[in-house]
Amino acid sequence: MSLQLIKMSVSAGWVVIATAIAIALAVDMSWPKGLMLAGFGLLPPLALLLLWNEPAQTMTESINDARR
Numbered sequence: 001m002s003l004q005l006i007k008m009s010v011s012a013g014w015v016v017i018a019t020a021i022a023i024a025l026a027v028d029m030s031w032p033k034g035l036m037l038a039g040f041g042l043l044p045p046l047a048l049l050l051l052w053n054e055p056a057q058t059m060t061e062s063i064n065d066a067r068r
Contacts, residue, residue, distance in 0.1 A: 003054050009044035018042075 018041030022029075025037070057065075 003052075007049055007052060011048055012049075014045045015041060
């Protein structure tokens with residue numbers, strides 16, 4: 001499983017759970033609570049997708065690529 005697919009799966013799961021919580025709490029929702037919940041639901045997956053990079057290529061991988 002590639003790193004990009006793992007990141008997208010975890011992010012999608014996080015957004016689905018946050019959306020379910022928002023729907024469950026929608027009865028008593030004010031603007032500040034809604035903005036807080038939106039930030040809680042969207043910022044962690046966004047950070048995950050943008051900040052978690054694949055590891056740099058190792059020296060061995062570089063040598064093997066050059067030999068091919």
